[in-house]
Amino acid sequence: MRSFSATRLILLMVMLIIFLVPLAAFGAASGTASDQVVDKDHPQDKMHQEETGRKLQSCLDCHKCKRPTRKDPCLVACPRYESHFFSQQQVEESPEIIIIDQLSELYGSVVFAHRLHAEMAEMAGGCETCHHYSEQSGVIPPCRECHDEERNVVDLSKPALKGAYHRQCMNCHLDWSHENACGFCHEQATDELSAVTPDTTDIVGIPHPIIAATPTYTYNTPHEDGPIVTFHHNDHVDMFGQKCVDCHRGDSCSRCHDADREEAKPLNHITSCCSCHGKRDCTFCHKDEAMPNFEHGLSTGWSLEPYHTGKDCTLCHGKPDSFRKPETTCTSCHIHWEDGAFNHAVTGLTLDDDHIDSDCVDCHVKLEFTITPTCDNCHDEPMLPEKIPGRLKLH
Amino acid sequence: MVSRRDFMKISGSVAGTAAASLAGVQTACASGHHLEPDRIGVLTDYTECIGCRRCEWACAQENGLPFGDLESCDDQSVFQEMRRPDERQYTVVNRYPAPEGSDKPLDVKVNCMHCEHPTCVSACIVGALKKDPMGPVTYDASACIGCRYCMVACPFQIPAYEYHDPLTPKVLKCTLCTERTLEENKMPACVEMCPKEALTFGRREDLLDLARDRIRRNPDRYLPHIFGEYDGGGTSWLMIADRDFTEVDLPELSDRSAAEITEGIQHGIFRGFTGPLMVFGLVSILGKSMGDQEGRLDQEGQRKEGDNE
Structure with a gap:
């Protein structure tokens, strides 16, 4: 019996060794390459410090590649992290509206109220809040000059135009409205809407979020x-x-x-x-x-019921800035009715052959159309057979 | 009985052989899972994601999956529960509430991570799932027998099964848009759609450089951890975030893939049939020595019996 327990012990140890050796081999440690500190004698460092008041931290602040050479310095075109902004442009000189339509494919263009945003940015830090780059002369190039429409899969450091725009807008907009629906800025590029030129004259040039105005x-x-x-x-x-x-x-x-x-x-x-x-x-x-x-009926004494509700005010009143009282006779607006062109069926009563040739005034006493005429206005006995009308009343 | 000297001999030789066979395992793994240096990947910057769910829409369009129109992405009610990718949706975006002191929720895109050393591939007994040397973990439906071991093996719980299809069910998951990325020289549909470039497609090495660069330049914005650089043995899909990844339900994984560990053990034991031979040899040695002992005991017993008589 003792020999069997020794066999078991040995087998157990073999198993343990087989399992423990690879387990003990775990723990690959690794680290990231440290950044090279900018050489003190680097000519650009002094210039940069004079211009921006900041010292360069790393080669990668200016160079895209890890080993820049004189021949190929691989400079970052419009640096994002180290702001290169020299423009002194005033808000009033900036464009008022910018229509962003380079990429409209799934979504329509965006009417960007630039000056409005510039006014807001003045509180935060001026043009530099959004524009991270200007030429030495102060000219601020449009985003698309550096940010390509197509994404670059080789140089990943610079977002393409779509990413650049959205990063610019969404970071603030999410903080502000907590909304990320595309339609907030974009016109939907459906067939119906793509033909519509956005109305840049409205309050902010874009559909302003619905304001819960007090009624x-x-x-x-x-x-x-x-x-x-x-x-x-x-x-x-x-x-x-x-x-x-x-x-x-x-x-x-x-x-x-x-x-x-x-x-x-x-x-x-x-x-x-x-x-x-x-x-x-x-x-x-x-x-x-x-x-x-x-309420038209109460306020003016002329009810819109039932045929004039929902009509555009200007149909009767002309220009919206002169809502004066128009003539209230039907034919003052419906001028063609005098020629017998009125389709009486719209009132709910279709005139039969016997009445179609009557003048309006025959039934509508004194052309008072608000009062519905009845048969016995004209006919003494409304129950008489249709073919033998009663005696005509004298008006 | 096994003498002390015998035991030392046996255990010494066993340990030696085990160590030798395990040393062979490492090289076997490295050569068995060849990965191209130019292999592709995607970097997700959680701090850029706005939860617009356009990636979900683009994925559905690309893979012919059911999804509403583009505007249905604006439906934020889906964020009320945590979703998992399934056979009808290879990628989903979940929203995690803002931590204390912040009003910014974190939107997290979930999809197949295309591990460097995938456990699903390791668990697949018919080779239906394969790791492409260029990065994607590909699936061959014609080889799949529907055992669903991959679903159990995946540490991210990604592969989904078409339970509704009784005849030809498939295991479905993100494909890393293999056709687009490897053949048409395009980026995955979700990456192309992403309005904020929260998703970046490129060489895995370049993406790691990019991620390191972002972390270096914005130490306040990111935690210095690129999920997928080493986690679970590395993944093609990499992530950077402003908080610990366990807060967004990503598992804490060792730097070595579970597949590498188990394969190391299994392949090690069976490499060149050394393990089985060793055990067989060990058992026969023990058996022989025990047989000798028993024979001796029998002889002694017989002798004693004889003496008694």
């Missing part, structure tokens, strides 16, 4: 004669078809985007309200109490 503002003004001014903001947009820029023309971002204020400053009403409403008497806006939303 109605009620201002308590120091105006003695009618202190309350009710401003239905959303009615102006939804009902009267006003665009942002119609009122917010030349508006500064800081009117809304100001850290010190929770609410935006009100617009100057002389320029914004009066540009449309003209110089009417003050009581048009200044009332003693808050006003309800505009």
Whole structure:
């Protein structure tokens, strides 16, 4: 028996040796190559220090390859990490709108409100916030001059144009709006939309994120004669078809985007309200109490029901800046109706052969179309057989 | 009984042979898994990823997988749960909540890592999965017998199985767009699509240089760890991030692939049939010596019995 246990022990040891030897061989340590410190006598180092006030840290700050030679110094074209920016351009001199459309394939072009962003960047650090390179003369080349449209799979250090643009935009935009939907900046390049030229005249040139504007503002003004001014903001947009820029023309971002204020400053009403409403008497806006939303029937006494709801105001009122009371007779707008061109079926009543030749005024007394005529206006006995109408009433 | 001298002799020779055979294992592995110095890879910079999920869309388009239209990528509700790539989606993006003191969540693209020494390839008993010397781990459906050992072996839990297909089920995973990358000289569909170049395609060596360079220049932005440089024996897909990779559910792996370890043991034992021969020899030696002993004992016993008589 003792000899068997010794056999087992030996076999166990053999197994242990077989398993333990490779396990003990683990642990390959490795390290990354250390960066070469810039030679003190390197001529560019002194120049760089004079220009930027910063000392070069590594050869790789300027050279792409590890062993630059005089023949092939493989210099980084537009260095990202060490800013080479000499431009003194003012925000006002910068382009207002830049249309980025070099890559529009899946998505449409982007209308980039450059000056608006430049204004914002002024707080953060000026042009250098985004532009990491300018020529010595101060000329800022466009991104596409260094960043190729095609990705380079050999020199990986420089992003291609698509990557460069998106890195530039998304880093701030994610911080700001926490949104990464493409449609935020891009027009969708569908057949329908690709033909549409983006409206660069609107408030920021791009679809501004939906602003949760208060539908109605009620201002308590120091105006003695009618202190309350009710401003239905959303009615102006939804009902009267006003665009942002119609009122917010030349508006500064800081009117809304100001850290010190929770609410935006009100617009100057002389320029914004009066540009449309003209110089009417003050009581048009200044009332003693808050006003309800505009409702055509209540406010003007002429209901839009049922045929005129949803119509563009300008159809009757002409230009949007002169919403004056038009003539209210049908034929003042529907001029062709006088020629018998009116299709009565649209009212829900199709005129039969006996009535089709009647004049409007035959049924609609005094051409008062808001009152629905009844048969007994003309016919004494509406139940009479169709072929034998009753006696005509005399108007 | 085995004398002390016998034991020393036997164990010494066993250890010697074992060491010799294991030394052979290392060279066998190195030559058995030839990798081109120009092999390809992808570097994912987690700090650049914005979770737009366009890579998922591009992958589906390239591989003919079901996916909604481009705008369906904007659906952020998928981030409510952690997803894994499956047979209908070879890559997914998961969102990890922002750590304390930050409001930036981390978006993490998950796909086959195309290991340098893949355990799935090692586990595949029919050679349906292969490591291409140029980087990708390729799959040959015609060879696959559906044993799914690869799915068990993968430390990243990547290979997925077409359970819904009873007749010709396949194991599916990211292909590193082999056709595009190795034949058409293009980059993988997801890399090409990525708007922020959070994904970079290139030679693995160049990508490592790029990753080291980024870490060197932005020590505040990255942790000094390139996942996949050594992890699990190295991977073709490399990652850099601003936090520990275990926080985004990547496994902690040794610098040697599990495949290398197990293959080392198995191939070592059976190399030149030395192991089995050794064990066989050992057993016969023991058997012989025990037989001698037993014979001696028997003789002694018989003698004692004779004396008693």
